[in-house]
Amino acid sequence: MSSTRREFLSAALIGLSPKTDRAVAGGFIDDGHQIGHLLRDRAPFPAAKQTIKIPIVIVGGGIAGLSAAWRLEKRGFKDFVLLEMLKQGGGNARWGENEVSAYPWAAHYVPVPGKKAALVRELFEELGVLRDGVWEERYLCFSPQERLYLHGRWQEGIEPVTAATALDRAEFTRFAARMNEFRATGQFTIPMELGAKPSPLDRLSMSQWLDQERFTSPYLRWYVSYACRDDYGALAKDTSAWAGVHYFASREPDEKGPITWPEGNGWIARRLLQKLDRYVRTGAMVHRVTREGRRLRVSAGDTDYLVERVIFAAPTFLAPYLCEDAPAVRGFVYSPWLTANLTLDRLPRERDLETAWDNVIYDSPTLGYVVATHQSLRTHIDRTVWTFYWSLAEGSPAANRRMLLDKDWNFWKEAILHDLERAHPDIRQCVSRLDVLRLGHAMARPVPGFLASEERRRLTESSGNLLFANSDLSGFSIFEEAQYRAVRAADSVLLHL
Amino acid sequence: MPVVLFLSVALIAACGLIYELVAGTLASYLLGDSVFQFSTVIGSYLFAMGVGSYLSRFVTRGLVARFVSIELMVGLVGGFSSAALFLAFAYTQGFQLILYAVVIAIGVLVGLEIPLLMRILKNRLEFREMVAHVLTFDYLGALAASLLFPILLVPKLGMVRSALLFGLINAGVALWSTYLFREELGGRTLLRTACVVVLATLGAGMAGAEKITQAADNNLYADEVIFARDTRYQRIVLTKWKDDVRLFLSSHLQFSSRDEYRYHEALVHPGLASLPGARRVLVLGGGDGLALREILKYPDVASITLVDLDPEMTRLFSTHPYLVTLNQHSLTNPRVHVINADAFVWLDRSSDSYDFIVVDFPDPTNYSLGKLYTTAFYRLMAKHLSAQGLAVVQSTSPLFARQSYWCIVETLKQAGLKTYPYHLYVPSFGEWGFVLAGLHPFEPPVRLPSKLRYLSTSTVPQMFQFPNDMLPVDAEPNRLNDQVLVRYYEHDWREITH
Numbered sequence: 005m006s007s008t009r010r011e012f013l014s015a016a017l018i019g020l021s022p023k024t025d026r027a028v029a030g031g032f033i034d035d036g037h038q039i040g041h042l043l044r045d046r047a048p049f050p051a052a053k054q055t056i057k058i059p060i061v062i063v064g065g066g067i068a069g070l071s072a073a074w075r076l077e078k079r080g081f082k083d084f085v086l087l088e089m090l091k092q093g094g095g096n097a098r099w100g101e102n103e104v105s106a107y108p109w110a111a112h113y114v115p116v117p118g119k120k121a122a123l124v125r126e127l128f129e130e131l132g133v134l135r136d137g138v139w140e141e142r143y144l145c146f147s148p149q150e151r152l153y154l155h156g157r158w159q160e161g162i163e164p165v166t167a168a169t170a171l172d173r174a175e176f177t178r179f180a181a182r183m184n185e186f187r188a189t190g191q192f193t194i195p196m197e198l199g200a201k202p203s204p205l206d207r208l209s210m211s212q213w214l215d216q217e218r219f220t221s222p223y224l225r226w227y228v229s230y231a232c233r234d235d236y237g238a239l240a241k242d243t244s245a246w247a248g249v250h251y252f253a254s255r256e257p258d259e260k261g262p263i264t265w266p267e268g269n270g271w272i273a274r275r276l277l278q279k280l281d282r283y284v285r286t287g288a289m290v291h292r293v294t295r296e297g298r299r300l301r302v303s304a305g306d307t308d309y310l311v312e313r314v315i316f317a318a319p320t321f322l323a324p325y326l327c328e329d330a331p332a333v334r335g336f337v338y339s340p341w342l343t344a345n346l347t348l349d350r351l352p353r354e355r356d357l358e359t360a361w362d363n364v365i366y367d368s369p370t371l372g373y374v375v376a377t378h379q380s381l382r383t384h385i386d387r388t389v390w391t392f393y394w395s396l397a398e399g400s401p402a403a404n405r406r407m408l409l410d411k412d413w414n415f416w417k418e419a420i421l422h423d424l425e426r427a428h429p430d431i432r433q434c435v436s437r438l439d440v441l442r443l444g445h446a447m448a449r450p451v452p453g454f455l456a457s458e459e460r461r462r463l464t465e466s467s468g469n470l471l472f473a474n475s476d477l478s479g480f481s482i483f484e485e486a487q488y489r490a491v492r493a494a495d496s497v498l499l500h501l
Numbered sequence: 502m503p504v505v506l507f508l509s510v511a512l513i514a515a516c517g518l519i520y521e522l523v524a525g526t527l528a529s530y531l532l533g534d535s536v537f538q539f540s541t542v543i544g545s546y547l548f549a550m551g552v553g554s555y556l557s558r559f560v561t562r563g564l565v566a567r568f569v570s571i572e573l574m575v576g577l578v579g580g581f582s583s584a585a586l587f588l589a590f591a592y593t594q595g596f597q598l599i600l601y602a603v604v605i606a607i608g609v610l611v612g613l614e615i616p617l618l619m620r621i622l623k624n625r626l627e628f629r630e631m632v633a634h635v636l637t638f639d640y641l642g643a644l645a646a647s648l649l650f651p652i653l654l655v656p657k658l659g660m661v662r663s664a665l666l667f668g669l670i671n672a673g674v675a676l677w678s679t680y681l682f683r684e685e686l687g688g689r690t691l692l693r694t695a696c697v698v699v700l701a702t703l704g705a706g707m708a709g710a711e712k713i714t715q716a717a718d719n720n721l722y723a724d725e726v727i728f729a730r731d732t733r734y735q736r737i738v739l740t741k742w743k744d745d746v747r748l749f750l751s752s753h754l755q756f757s758s759r760d761e762y763r764y765h766e767a768l769v770h771p772g773l774a775s776l777p778g779a780r781r782v783l784v785l786g787g788g789d790g791l792a793l794r795e796i797l798k799y800p801d802v803a804s805i806t807l808v809d810l811d812p813e814m815t816r817l818f819s820t821h822p823y824l825v826t827l828n829q830h831s832l833t834n835p836r837v838h839v840i841n842a843d844a845f846v847w848l849d850r851s852s853d854s855y856d857f858i859v860v861d862f863p864d865p866t867n868y869s870l871g872k873l874y875t876t877a878f879y880r881l882m883a884k885h886l887s888a889q890g891l892a893v894v895q896s897t898s899p900l901f902a903r904q905s906y907w908c909i910v911e912t913l914k915q916a917g918l919k920t921y922p923y924h925l926y927v928p929s930f931g932e933w934g935f936v937l938a939g940l941h942p943f944e945p946p947v948r949l950p951s952k953l954r955y956l957s958t959s960t961v962p963q964m965f966q967f968p969n970d971m972l973p974v975d976a977e978p979n980r981l982n983d984q985v986l987v988r989y990y991e992h993d994w995r996e997i998t999h
Contacts, residue, residue: 141877144982147868260983358868381845383869384734384810 028421030438031413033100033109036090037444039289043325049291052308060084060497061302061311062283063290063326064318066095067111067269067486068473070276072315073283074127075494086280087304089289089318093277096446096481099270100345100439107345107376107389108268109441113145114483116261121194123491124484131275133263145264146378151360153427158356162230162364164223175221179228179252182217186253194254195488196478197464203246206455210240210248226366234371236480237339237395238449247450247480264361266376268391269483290318293327293470300469313497317473317490319445320463327470335459336476340404341446344392344420346373347437351386352428363427370394370423392420395446408442416440447481454479471496506681507638509674510618513572514642515649516667517611520579521546522650523664524604527583530660531590532597542604549605553612560617565682568617569692572675573699575610580668580703582607583660584713615639621682661710665703672699728821732813739824746823747929748789750814753863757929758827761791763955764933767925769795770953771961772857772893772937773802774946779856780804783885785844786861786895788814790828796859797831798950805837806855808848812841845878854885858892864990865897865905865979871987874909875979879916883940891939892918899924899971900932902993908976908986913938915978923964924971925955932971 042049060076062069065088073086092098096110116139117124128134133143151158154166163176186192193199205213210232214225229240231251236243265271277284285304292303293314302309316323321338323330351359361379364372371393377385396404417438424431454460460479463472473493475486521542528538560567582603589599615635622631646667654663676696679689686692706713727746728739738749746758756764769792773779780803782796788809796805809815818824819832819839832839840847844862860882865871872878882892894913899906899922906922913920918938927933937943945961967973979986 141875141880141981144980146872146981147984147987149982260980381849381872382843383845383872384843385869386733 026433028417028435028438030417030440033439033441034090035442037409037442039089043291043322049303050306052303053306055308055310057310058083058085059312059501060315061309062086062315062317063302064088064095064316064474065093065284065286066317067097067273067483068475068490069095069315069317070273070280071487071490072317072473072494073280074276075491076498077280077283079494079498081498084283085309086284087288087290087302088284088286091287093284093286094270094273097269097273097483099267099274101267102347102389104347104387105376105380105389106267106270108270108374108391109345110268110341110343110443110446111483112268112374112391113262113264114269115255116144116257116259116263117484118194118256118258120198121484123487127487131272139259139263142379142381143263143265144259145262145361148358148360150362150364151357152364152366154366158427160357162362163227164366168223172221172223175219175224179219179224183249183252186249187256192250192253194484196250196254196485197488200455202456205246205249206244206453208245209452210243210245213245213248214240230364230371233395233397235482236449237341237397237447238451239397242397242449242451244450244452244454246455264379266379290326295328312501313469313471315471315473315490315493315497320472320474320476321445323472330470331462331466333459333463335454335457337401337449337451338445338476339447339449340396340401340408341443342394342396342408342416342440343443344416344438344440346390346392346420346435348388348390348434349436350434351388352430352434365423365427368423368426369398373424394420401449405444408444413440448476448479450479467496506622507634509677510635510638511642511645512670512674513614514639515646516575516579516671517614518643518646519650519654519663519667520582520607520611522647523583523660524586524600526655527586527660528600545601545604546608549608550612553609554616556609557613557616560613564617564621565678565686566688566692568614568621569675569678570695571610571613571617572671572678573695575607575614576668576671576675576699576703578603578610579607579671580665581706583664584706584710587661587713659710661713662707665707665710668703669700669707672696672703676700728817730813732811734811737814737817746827750863754929756789756791760928763925764927764930765791765795766953766955767964768792768859768861768893768895768935770949770956771923771945771964772891773799774949775944776856776889776891777801778889781853781855781887782806782857782859783855784808784859784861785848786863787859788818789824790818790831792859792861793831793834793837794828797829797834797836803836806840807832807837808840808842808844810841810843815839815841845872845881848881848885851885854887854890856887856890858882858886858890860892860894862895865986866990868984868987871979871984872981874912874986875981875984876912876916877981879913879918879938883916883918886940889941891937891943894936894938896934896936897990898930898932899934899967901997902990903971904974904976905986905990905993906934907973908979908989910936910973911976912978912986919943921965922967924967925964
């Protein structure tokens with residue numbers, strides 16, 4: 005008898021205890037893969053209803069496409085359109101917004117540019133981020149910037165220090181010294197093209213280079229690998245050592261950064277889209293680019309554009325599916341990613357440290373999360389949005405892309421909450437919504453040999469009337485490279501028009 | 502007869518569940534980690550019930566008398582369990598020991614109840630029917646209790662009185678049983694007397710429940726707590742000892758009524774009295790209305806805007822009889838406009854300018870509050886100053902937090918303002934510092950409002966002199982992207998307390 009009563013008592017208590025899991029709303033965000041796969045599968049598209057003659061078309065409304073448009077307009081050229089496949093422009097800088105905050109869907113910061121990054125500075129002066137040589141304080145990432153969950157507690161900064169041995173610390177010091185030497189060579193620049201020279205580093209993977217240099221500290225190796233996963237979506241063993249070194253040796257910020265906003269680089273995209281509104285056509289997927297005499301015919305939806313020049317700012321791997329006689333793109337590797345935005349209507353309990361902007365869990369396959377409300381001027385914040393980043397670096401990109409499509413939302417939701425639970429045991433009581441964006445070809449991956457790649461060089465130098473402008477031509481997808489490639493393409497188009 | 506009997510089964514089942522809920526909830530409230538607390542409380546409680554059930558076999562004679570005395574014991578221990586646990590938390594180091602001792606004691610007693618009762622009923626009903634009915638009412642009672650507890654008891658009665666109420670029910674069932682089973686009961690008078698004594702004791706506890714809770718809260722603060730409320734933003738506590746009323750926000754002392762005049766006169770008058778033409782004043786923070794009281798001494802000031810985050814705070818200081826005497830009804834003065842908003846965001850969206858701005862925020866104990874002490878904030882503040890305007894900033898102690906104080910001065914300078922640091926002694930705080938800042942040179946006032954208790958025109962200039970142990974030290978400016986102040990502050994106060 006008492007056994008049944010016992011069960012009843014426990015059941016009654018479980019119902020009352022505050023620790024029950026709550027329902028989480030959410031789903032997948034439209035990532036354009038369905039519409040994109042129509043191209044891959046060579047699906048038939050309807051014939052055009054109208055043909056418009058125009059000198060220039062920009063394909064792709066991400067940072068590269070928008071930067072090309074920004075450059076054309078700045079140089080006084082106004083006779084062009086920009087065609088974006090999705091309903092919202094921005095590409096990897098796209099963003100979202102809900103009743104709590106604006107938040108990024110992918111790229112979420114720009115490192116404070118050094119003096120050499122003239123174009124980035126020019127844009128930032130235009131947008132009020134840089135005024136008379138001073139960076140606007142509210143766009144610089146607020147304190148505390150980063151924290152790492154290691155050995156069951158949060159520590160300040162991402163470089164592991166909790167329980168670090170003298171050996172670990174010595175290796176970090178030696179590593180920093182080596183990176184300073186590389187920086188001094190002037191070969192590791194942003195934009196990369198300004199300094200890059202053929203290098204034996206490109207024949208090694210980053211982990212081979214660490215072996216060669218006898219870096220054995222597990223903390224250091226985790227840290228380097230984290231950097232590769234974060235910027236390239238690849239493990240250190242799959243990253244060219246040249247790119248791995250570039251991550252650490254290229255940046256010389258003259259201010260504590262990075263530069264960021266609640267909606268990440270969506271802040272930039274939003275302003276560029278506003279400025280360039282009259283050139284941008286969204287929901288306009290280009291499905292064919294064919295030669296017609298000396299011109300090109302660009303087919304998008306029910307409209308054909310008859311143009312002199314095309315700036316191809318969409319990911320370069322798409323070109324062979326779209327363009328008649330486009331060069332093959334075989335050597336380019338792209339990393340699949342997953343991002344999620346979690347709406348928290350209450351904050352998890354914190355014991356050690358205040359929530360930072362970037363919050364990383366040691367030894368997790370994921371990259372951690374960024375807090376959208378961190379850049380808020382408010383002192384009291386009781387609801388927030390976290391953007392969770394996961395570069396699927398383990399295993400082959402193709403297999404991971406398949407997994408991205410095969411698994412349902414619930415699978416990813418559980419995986420994400422499970423990962424966060426390690427550092428936030430009460431996370432399931434805090435999350436009211438969790439939306440997931442799957443990016444099959446999120447960013448270019450600088451594999452060993454990418455720097456020396458003949459194919460990459462040919463596409464970079466391509467002339468004629470089809471010019472490539474995506475950041476993947478640099479081997480890695482960062483804001484500065486996208487902008488640089490696009491501005492160069494725009495200049496070249498204007499030169500030959 | 503049977504229905505009445507089964508009703509008492511439902512009642513004692515409810516009592517048993519309530520005590521378990523009270524213990525689990527209290528442990529979660531006071532210690533946190535609710536899963537662990539609930540889990541261990543349920544576990545030890547159920548185990549103890551098992552022990553009680555086992556022990557029931559050793560009760561062989563005088564079943565009804567034993568049942569009645571067990572009910573009385575459950576009533577006493579369970580009824581006072583919540584009060585005992587609160588006091589144990591406030592006054593002893595061994596809260597957890599007492600928690601589990603109480604849980605096990607109640608569990609053993611509750612475990613004895615039903616087996617004994619079934620044996621009492623054994624001869625009155627058919628076994629099949631009896632088991633079915635006893636269990637049905639047992640579960641019904643538990644259901645009622647589990648619903649009542651979160652919906653009605655905790656919000657309406659609170660933990661202490663809920664437990665006492667169910668203690669009374671247990672004792673009531675005991676008294677009632679002496680009538681229900683009177684044929685099988687000898688020594689009824691003695692038992693009934695015991696029942697009345699227990700009922701009276703629990704009733705007295707019920708009447709004094711308020712005092713018990715207060716006694717527990719009082720021990721956490723040195724003085725008597727006269728008001729305590731958790732708002733969305735902070736915990737507001739007012740304490741009183743003789744004529745000294747103190748305000749604590751999230752455990753940080755904000756003022757003592759004995760010497761707050763020193764603080765607030767020094768905060769307002771050196772700056773405002775030097776601006777004879779001042780018409781518009783802004784107060785950021787200062788929801789206690791005490792800075793307002795000082796500003797209202799200037800008849801030429803036409804409008805004062807006060808921005809404080811917490812509406813509960815401004816409501817309390819607009820309505821509490823003692824507090825409105827202290828701030829002289831300043832918050833409800835027609836010249837005053839109260840706005841409840843986050844100051845940085847509000848200022849960012851406002852385009853008004855002011856002749857005098859009082860910045861009276863809590864100390865920069867964390868990065869969230871630290872934002873209110875940055876170059877970005879002070880630049881924004883400077884934009885809202887009229888041409889000849891001045892701002893005064895509460896800047897923590899130049900003695901105890903010397904680097905923090907000079908960091909605030911440096912931050913104001915970096916924001917393009919001329920700074921005039923000064924300090925005074927406030928007994929309940931110690932040495933305290935302010936900084937006047939403006940775009941134009943400041944001259945100490947030649948006239949002050951009449952009837953000030955602390956300041957005089959001759960003592961004002963002295964406040965701008967710093968003795969050797971408070972002289973400037975090197976400090977970086979505090980910036981949103983590099984909040985050195987929070988680190989200085991933590992370091993400064995750690996030095997003091999170690």
